[in-house]
Amino acid sequence: MGRIKKKGTSGATNNYLTRSQAVRKLQLPLGDFRRLCIFKGVYPRDPSSRSKKRISKSATPSTTFYYAKDIQYLLHEPLLAQLREKKALEKKIAKALGRGDLTDASRWEREHMPRMRLDHIVKERYPTFVDALRDLDDALSMLYLFASIPSTPDVPPSLIARCHRLTLEWEHYLIRSNTLRKSFLSIKGIYYQATIQGQDILWLVPYKFVMGAGRTGDAGGDLVDWRIMRTFVEFYTTLLGFVNFRLFTAAGVVYPPKFDVEAGEKGAELGAVKLEGRDASEQERIESREDVEGNERAQAEADRLLSLPADEPSDEQSDAPNGDLTTTEDAPTQTLDEFQSVDPQADTLLQPSPTADASVASHLFEPFTFFLSRETPRHPIEFLLKAFGCKRVGWDTTLGSDPGSYCSEDDARITHQIVDRPDLPLPSPPATDDDEEAGAWEARKKLLERVPGRIYVQPQWVWDCVNAGVLQRPDLYAPGATLPPHLSPWVKVKRGEYDPTVPLAEQNGAEVIEDDDEEIEEGSEGEEVDGVRGDEEARELEEELVDDEEEEADDGGMDIELAGSDDDEENEAPTKQAPDDWAGFSGDEEDADVDDSARQTQLELEAEALGRNADEIAAASKSSTSTEAKRAARSRAEREKQEEVERRKGMMSRKKRKIFEKMEFSNARRDEKAEGLRAKKRRIEKAASSGAK
Structure with missing residues (x-):
C-alpha cells in the first residue's frame, strides 16, 4: 500500500503563490517586492475560479496570485542582494539619526548606498532590438507625461529633466531619419506614429496646459501612486536610453548629443540639442552647404511671390493644385500602384499610403519657409514641420528663445504663416489727430494686415497634410474659416459603415x-423631421405593413414563397401593372379616351384651386408614380432576398x-x-x- 498523498502538495496548488507567500519567500518589504516585479516584468495571475479555493489556504480567499516559477526566477536576481543591502543600510542610517549623529548618516548615504543599474534587465527582457521597439509605446507615453508635469516631492526635478532630454533626443532622431508617419489631435493629447525598422510605434503626448501633479482623494491621500509610476519611469528611461543609443549610432551621430542647458531654460526646445556626426568637420561642412542651398531656394521663391500682383494673391494660390507653390522640378512626384478588386461586391482593398514612403515625408514641407504666430502651439508644429522636410521655421519671440528661430515675422522669405486667430477686419482710423490713438491704430493695423504673397493657414492644415501625404488646399484652412473635420488616420471604414469623407x-x-x-x-413642406421617431420611421412602418399585405395576397396567406416557374411569373405579370395603366375589361378605345379626358379635367380643376399650372401637377404626379414604382420594386427585391436567406438558414x-x-x-x-x-x-x-x- 502506497503512501497517502497529502492535500495541497501537488497540482494547481503548487503552481501559484499568494503575494504574502512570495514576500516571505523573497524576504523583502512590499514596496521593494513591487519594484522588483515591475523591473523584471512579473505580474499577478488570475487562476480559474474553480481552483481559487483550493489554491488559497487561508480562511478568506486571496485575490492576488503569482506563478511559483516567476517567484523562483526572482530568487536569482542580482538586484535582490542590492535591495537587501539597501534595507540594512537604511536601518543603520535611521539609528544614526536617532542618536543625532548626522555626519555618519550623511557619509553612509553618500558613500555606501548601492546604486542600482537596470542595464542587464533591459538586455534580458529584450533579446533583440526589434523587441525593444515593439514595447516602446507605453514607455514614450509615460516619459512624455513626466516631462510635462511640475516637480513635487514625489517627482524630483532631475527626473523631469531626464525625461525631457530623452524625449528631445527621440524627436531629433525622427526628424533626421524622416520616420514619422501620422499624427492626430485628440481630447487626451496629440498622438504620433513612427515606423522604425518595420515596427509601428504609437505614443501620446499631453497638451502643455497648466496642470497639477496629482489629485487628492476623499480621505486626503493622492489618487495616483507615485512610487509605482516612478518605478516604471526608472525602467523606461533606461530602455529609451538604450534605444536612442542604438538609433543614433546606426545613423552616424554621436550619442549622447550636446544639450545646451542655458538655451533649454530659455525655451529653445529642439534647438537646445546639438547633433554631431562621427567627423565633426565633415558634419559642419554638410550642414553649412544645406543651409546655403536652402536659403537660396527660399529667397528665389520669396522673390517670385513678391513679383505677383498685390491684389490677386489668393487667386493664384487657389488655382495651384493642393496649394503647392513649387514648380514640378522642386516638388518630386511619385505614383503608387493601385490594387483593383475583381469582384465589384467585394470589400475595398487597402491602397498604399503615400505617407509610408520616407521620400514623401522628407520633401512634403521642404520648399517652404514657415512662421509661427504667438498664439499657436510652437513645439508640436515645429516638430511636425521639421520631421517632414522643412528646415526653415521661425516663430515669435514670445514663444521661446531666439536660438533656433530661422526668421522674424517681417522676413520676405516666409511663404506660410500659421495663425490661430479669427479673421478680424482692420480697425477704423481714429477720428482725432491724437498721437497716442494714431500710434495704437498703426500698431493694430500692422498686426492684422497680411503680407502679399504669403499664405495664412490654421494649425490643423499641418496635421491634415501630414496624414494625407499631400498638401491640402490652403483656402479651406484660412483664418476664420470653418475647418474640415479632423479625422483619425487609424480608423479604417468597413463596408456598410458611415464614412464622413464620402458624399x-x-x-x-x-x-x-x-x-x-x-x-x-x-408631402410635408415646412415641417421638421424629428430624426429619432418622426415621419421617416412612420413611413417605414407603413411600408412594412403594405409589403406584408402584398405578400399575403400574392402567396395566398403563406409565409414561405415556394419555388416558382416561368408560368407563375407570367400569371403574376398582369397584377404588377400600375393602377394608371389599367384600361378596363373591354379595352375599348372610346372608354380610354373618356378616362383620359376626365383625368385631364380633374388636373385642371386641381391646378385652378391651387393656383398652379396643370403641366406642373401632371409632372409631379408622374414623378410620384415612378417613385412609388421604384419603392415597390426595391421592397419586392428585399423581400425575395430575405426569403432566400430564411431558406438557407433552415438548412443550417x-x-x-x-x-x-x-x-x-x-x-x-x-x-x-x-x-x-x-x-x-x-x-x-x-x-x-x-x-x-
Whole structure:
C-alpha cells in the first residue's frame, strides 16, 4: 500500500503563490517586492475560479496570485542582494539619526548606498532590438507625461529633466531619419506614429496646459501612486536610453548629443540639442552647404511671390493644385500602384499610403519657409514641420528663445504663416489727430494686415497634410474659416459603415435617402423631421405593413414563397401593372379616351384651386408614380432576398444558425448606427443650405 498523498502538495496548488507567500519567500518589504516585479516584468495571475479555493489556504480567499516559477526566477536576481543591502543600510542610517549623529548618516548615504543599474534587465527582457521597439509605446507615453508635469516631492526635478532630454533626443532622431508617419489631435493629447525598422510605434503626448501633479482623494491621500509610476519611469528611461543609443549610432551621430542647458531654460526646445556626426568637420561642412542651398531656394521663391500682383494673391494660390507653390522640378512626384478588386461586391482593398514612403515625408514641407504666430502651439508644429522636410521655421519671440528661430515675422522669405486667430477686419482710423490713438491704430493695423504673397493657414492644415501625404488646399484652412473635420488616420471604414469623407450619394442606402428627401419635400413642406421617431420611421412602418399585405395576397396567406416557374411569373405579370395603366375589361378605345379626358379635367380643376399650372401637377404626379414604382420594386427585391436567406438558414445546423443570427444582429446594429449618422449629416447639410439661401 502506497503512501497517502497529502492535500495541497501537488497540482494547481503548487503552481501559484499568494503575494504574502512570495514576500516571505523573497524576504523583502512590499514596496521593494513591487519594484522588483515591475523591473523584471512579473505580474499577478488570475487562476480559474474553480481552483481559487483550493489554491488559497487561508480562511478568506486571496485575490492576488503569482506563478511559483516567476517567484523562483526572482530568487536569482542580482538586484535582490542590492535591495537587501539597501534595507540594512537604511536601518543603520535611521539609528544614526536617532542618536543625532548626522555626519555618519550623511557619509553612509553618500558613500555606501548601492546604486542600482537596470542595464542587464533591459538586455534580458529584450533579446533583440526589434523587441525593444515593439514595447516602446507605453514607455514614450509615460516619459512624455513626466516631462510635462511640475516637480513635487514625489517627482524630483532631475527626473523631469531626464525625461525631457530623452524625449528631445527621440524627436531629433525622427526628424533626421524622416520616420514619422501620422499624427492626430485628440481630447487626451496629440498622438504620433513612427515606423522604425518595420515596427509601428504609437505614443501620446499631453497638451502643455497648466496642470497639477496629482489629485487628492476623499480621505486626503493622492489618487495616483507615485512610487509605482516612478518605478516604471526608472525602467523606461533606461530602455529609451538604450534605444536612442542604438538609433543614433546606426545613423552616424554621436550619442549622447550636446544639450545646451542655458538655451533649454530659455525655451529653445529642439534647438537646445546639438547633433554631431562621427567627423565633426565633415558634419559642419554638410550642414553649412544645406543651409546655403536652402536659403537660396527660399529667397528665389520669396522673390517670385513678391513679383505677383498685390491684389490677386489668393487667386493664384487657389488655382495651384493642393496649394503647392513649387514648380514640378522642386516638388518630386511619385505614383503608387493601385490594387483593383475583381469582384465589384467585394470589400475595398487597402491602397498604399503615400505617407509610408520616407521620400514623401522628407520633401512634403521642404520648399517652404514657415512662421509661427504667438498664439499657436510652437513645439508640436515645429516638430511636425521639421520631421517632414522643412528646415526653415521661425516663430515669435514670445514663444521661446531666439536660438533656433530661422526668421522674424517681417522676413520676405516666409511663404506660410500659421495663425490661430479669427479673421478680424482692420480697425477704423481714429477720428482725432491724437498721437497716442494714431500710434495704437498703426500698431493694430500692422498686426492684422497680411503680407502679399504669403499664405495664412490654421494649425490643423499641418496635421491634415501630414496624414494625407499631400498638401491640402490652403483656402479651406484660412483664418476664420470653418475647418474640415479632423479625422483619425487609424480608423479604417468597413463596408456598410458611415464614412464622413464620402458624399452621402456614394454611400450605401443612397437611393432610400433620395426617396425620403423627395417625399419630405412634396408631402410635408415646412415641417421638421424629428430624426429619432418622426415621419421617416412612420413611413417605414407603413411600408412594412403594405409589403406584408402584398405578400399575403400574392402567396395566398403563406409565409414561405415556394419555388416558382416561368408560368407563375407570367400569371403574376398582369397584377404588377400600375393602377394608371389599367384600361378596363373591354379595352375599348372610346372608354380610354373618356378616362383620359376626365383625368385631364380633374388636373385642371386641381391646378385652378391651387393656383398652379396643370403641366406642373401632371409632372409631379408622374414623378410620384415612378417613385412609388421604384419603392415597390426595391421592397419586392428585399423581400425575395430575405426569403432566400430564411431558406438557407433552415438548412443550417442549430449551432451555425445561432452564430449567423448573432452576426445578423450585430450587422443590423451597425447599419442602424450608420444610418443615424447619415441622417444627422443630411440634416446638417440641409440646415446649412437653407441658411446660405
